[in-house]
Amino acid sequence: MFGVxxxxxxxxxxxxxxxxxxxxxxxxxxxxxGPSSPAPDGPLPPGPAVSCTSQAACLEVLFSNASCxxxxxxxxxxxxxxxYCPVCLAWGAGxxxxxxxxxxxxxxxxxxxxxxxGVLPGPGAARVVGATAKRDGWAPGWDGRYCQWARWAPxxxxxxxxxxxxxxxxxxxEAGAPPLDATLAGLSASCQGPRTxxxxxxxxxxxxATxxxxGPYSPAPDGPLPPGPAVSCTSQAACLEVLFSNASCxxxxxxxxxxxxxxxYCPVCLAWGAGxxxxxxxxxxxxxxxxxxxxxxxGVLPGPGAARVVGATAKRDGWAPGWGGRYCQWARWAPxxxxxxxxxxxxxxxxxxxEAGAPPLDATLAGLSASCQGPRTxAAGVLRQLLEASQQPGAAFEVCMVVSQPGKPxxxxxxxxxxxxxxxxxxxxxxxxxPEDVLCPARASEDEGQVTHAAKLSREEGLLDFSSSxxxxxxxxxxxFAGWPGTSARLLLRDEATGAAEPLEIKVVATRLPRGGxxxxxxxxxxxAAAGGGGGVExxxxxxxxxxxxxxxxxxxxxxxxxxxxxxxxxxxxRNGLRGKTLLLPAA
Numbered sequence: 001m002f003g004v005x006x007x008x009x010x011x012x013x014x015x016x017x018x019x020x021x022x023x024x025x026x027x028x029x030x031x032x033x034g035p036s037s038p039a040p041d042g043p044l045p046p047g048p049a050v051s052c053t054s055q056a057a058c059l060e061v062l063f064s065n066a067s068c069x070x071x072x073x074x075x076x077x078x079x080x081x082x083x084y085c086p087v088c089l090a091w092g093a094g095x096x097x098x099x100x101x102x103x104x105x106x107x108x109x110x111x112x113x114x115x116x117x118g119v120l121p122g123p124g125a126a127r128v129v130g131a132t133a134k135r136d137g138w139a140p141g142w143d144g145r146y147c148q149w150a151r152w153a154p155x156x157x158x159x160x161x162x163x164x165x166x167x168x169x170x171x172x173x174e175a176g177a178p179p180l181d182a183t184l185a186g187l188s189a190s191c192q193g194p195r196t197x198x199x200x201x202x203x204x205x206x207x208x209a210t211x212x213x214x215g216p217y218s219p220a221p222d223g224p225l226p227p228g229p230a231v232s233c234t235s236q237a238a239c240l241e242v243l244f245s246n247a248s249c250x251x252x253x254x255x256x257x258x259x260x261x262x263x264x265y266c267p268v269c270l271a272w273g274a275g276x277x278x279x280x281x282x283x284x285x286x287x288x289x290x291x292x293x294x295x296x297x298x299g300v301l302p303g304p305g306a307a308r309v310v311g312a313t314a315k316r317d318g319w320a321p322g323w324g325g326r327y328c329q330w331a332r333w334a335p336x337x338x339x340x341x342x343x344x345x346x347x348x349x350x351x352x353x354x355e356a357g358a359p360p361l362d363a364t365l366a367g368l369s370a371s372c373q374g375p376r377t378x379a380a381g382v383l384r385q386l387l388e389a390s391q392q393p394g395a396a397f398e399v400c401m402v403v404s405q406p407g408k409p410x411x412x413x414x415x416x417x418x419x420x421x422x423x424x425x426x427x428x429x430x431x432x433x434x435p436e437d438v439l440c441p442a443r444a445s446e447d448e449g450q451v452t453h454a455a456k457l458s459r460e461e462g463l464l465d466f467s468s469s470x471x472x473x474x475x476x477x478x479x480x481f482a483g484w485p486g487t488s489a490r491l492l493l494r495d496e497a498t499g500a501a502e503p504l505e506i507k508v509v510a511t512r513l514p515r516g517g518x519x520x521x522x523x524x525x526x527x528x529a530a531a532g533g534g535g536g537v538e539x540x541x542x543x544x545x546x547x548x549x550x551x552x553x554x555x556x557x558x559x560x561x562x563x564x565x566x567x568x569x570x571x572x573x574x575r576n577g578l579r580g581k582t583l584l585l586p587a588a
Contacts, residue, residue: 048168049091049098049107052191055165056182058097062088062145071124081154084123088147089163091140099140099167107138108166112148117162120149132164178273229349230272230279230288233372236346237363239278243269243326252305255544255570256512256559261335265304269328270344272321280321280348288319289347293329295375298343299397301330302482303568306510306560312482313345345375380422387430400476402427403439462487464508467588471513471554478511489548489558492536492584501536501584509568510560512545536584546571548585 044054068085072078091099091107099105111132112119118127135146150161179192225235249266253259272280272288280286292313293300299308316327331342360373383402390398404424420428420440427438462485464474478487487508494501540547545557562568563577 044098046098050168052180052182054098056184056189056191058092058099059165059184060090060092060142061185061187062090062142069123073126074124075126082123083152084120084149085152086147087150087161088145089165090142090145091138097140105140107140108168109134109136109164110138110146110166111135111164113162114164120151122149138165225279227279231349233361233363235279237365237370237372239273239280240346240365241271241273241323242365242368243271243323250304252570254307255305255510255572256307256557263335264333265301265330266333267328268331268342269326270346271323271326272319278321286321288321289349290315290317290345291319291327291347292316292345294343295345301332302509303330303560305570306568309479309482309510311479314483319346380426383423383426387426387432391432399433401437401439402433406440457481457485459485459488461485464489466548466550466556466585468551470552471548471550471556474550474556475511475513478508482509490586491539492586493578494582494584496580496582504583505564506574507562507568508558508560509562510558512557512559514555514557536586539583539585541571541575544570544572546575546583 044057049055049058063085068083070081070083072081089110091097099107111134113132118129119131119133121128121131133148138144138146146163148161148163150159152159179190182189182191225238230236230239244266249264251262251264253262270291272278280288292315294313296311296313299310300312300314302309302312314329319325319327327344329342329344331340333340360371363370363372383399386399389395402423404421404427406421424438424440427433428435462477462481464477464487466474466489469477481487488505489508491504491506492501493504537549542557545559546561548556548558550556559571560568561571561574563574
């Protein structure tokens with residue numbers, strides 16, 4: 001694929017209307033002239049024109065302002081008039097190029113962009129993703145020239161245009177290789193191979209499903225990036241690659257939401273680039289500090305159909321550069337909404353990419369609008385707003401727990417008093433949280449002998465004990481252990497035909513506490529509990545949830561599970577797959 005920034009030469013004649021597709025301009029208006037690179041070392045081989053060298057040497061560029069028109073983008077609502085002009089490529093018949101017209105040769109194909117880039121179908125139209133207008137068997141010479149529309153904003157002197165040119169295998173660059181700087185007839189360009197992820201090509205044919213975001217990066221560095229820790233927004237914006245793939249997209253309703261809305265869920269990935277002079281080279285075994293989803297204050301989607309889980313950051317320490325180390329999280333689009341916002345935390349060195357309290361910095365990642373900000377903390381004023389918002393009718397969230405920094409001692413000597421921090425004082429005085437849900441860890445002792453080691457969580461700690469813990473404690477454990485180590489439940493699966501029961505361990509992905517009060521859920525679970533027999537307590541389903549009796553007569557509603565060897569699924573789908581089998585909670 002070649003991406004070319006085209007200069008704006010002005011409009012010599014403005015037509016009242018334009019035909020679709022763009023007309024082929026009259027020859028001789030503005031045939032781009034100048035050197036092409038990379039230059040071949042010798043005569044070009046007669047076979048398929050696959051390499052960037054063969055293609056750069058043989059592509060001719062025609063830009064004409066004879067067919068330019070001005071128009072606003074229909075439906076955008078913006079009072080901006082753009083200039084639209086056709087730009088054409090032709091496969092040259094000179095300079096010893098393969099694919100001679102007098103021999104009836106043809107290139108594999110040519111198209112506009114690829115199926116994941118927005119292409120302009122005509123003046124005044126919005127970009128259409130996938131409108132590649134692919135032409136198979138591209139004939140060489142100007143009679144076979146291929147054109148697409150380019151658009152210039154009023155204050156822009158250049159615009160970027162993408163063509164895909166394929167012959168032979170189409171692999172003009174090795175998989176994963178960065179774009180190669182090139183020149184087409186004196187115009188700056190770049191050449192890159194078909195964009196792939198896990199072997200899936202991001203271009204024609206239409207059953208492929210990949211999109212490596214391509215475009216400018218900002219803020220742009222003033223010079224070579226320093227070799228040390230990649231801390232600044234400049235270093236990170238320049239080196240992060242974005243990959244969006246629809247090969248794994250699914251549609252699902254949010255389990256337990258009660259809303260009849262089907263969302264689209266797709267994975268979006270970041271990778272630390274190995275090109276553009278970025279630090280942290282893969283060939284040197286370098287690593288970034290860590291990457292994670294959101295931060296400990298943001299809700300993250302654990303999977304399709306699941307509700308957002310605050311703090312489920314899925315942190316990865318020692319993030320390796322290159323596409324082999326790409327880090328992905330789920331994004332969700334509502335019906336009719338073409339965009340969604342996704343948050344990643346990328347840390348290296350001190351992690352302070354922006355000063356404390358500094359506002360977010362506007363940035364661009366591979367042509368996508370973004371922002372960069374430093375690590376976030378919650379002040380008492382922010383907590384007050386969250387508490388007030390959570391009490392509004394129809395609020396979509398609740399504040400379940402507050403963890404505060406310890407207050408600073410006031411006074412001297414024996415008169416020193418440890419006062420609570422503003423956050424702790426506000427949380428306790430609000431009356432909205434039980435005292436046990438306002439945590440304030442003591443400051444670490446300066447006596448090394450008093451320091452204790454916090455061991456890494458193990459999978460065994462994620463096993464839920466329904467007989468000894470109340471539902472609220474288990475619900476908090478599921479949320480706290482999301483990502484690693486996760487939570488699981490050991491149940492029995494009884495065959496109704498034979499009465500035989502076998503052990504079954506499932507992952508518990510999402511839970512909730514009964515909305516109508518514990519008594520209603522307990523009443524629904526009671527008949528099943530009585531019918532369980534000596535093998536255990538028979539579990540029942542209510543609506544979209546599996547009801548599990550817990551200590552103290554409480555009930556936990558399990559809304560999403562992951563059976564062995566399967567993907568995470570809503571509890572109702574799990575119930576539909578039981579087929580003549582019953583779940584039992586083993587006797588304590």
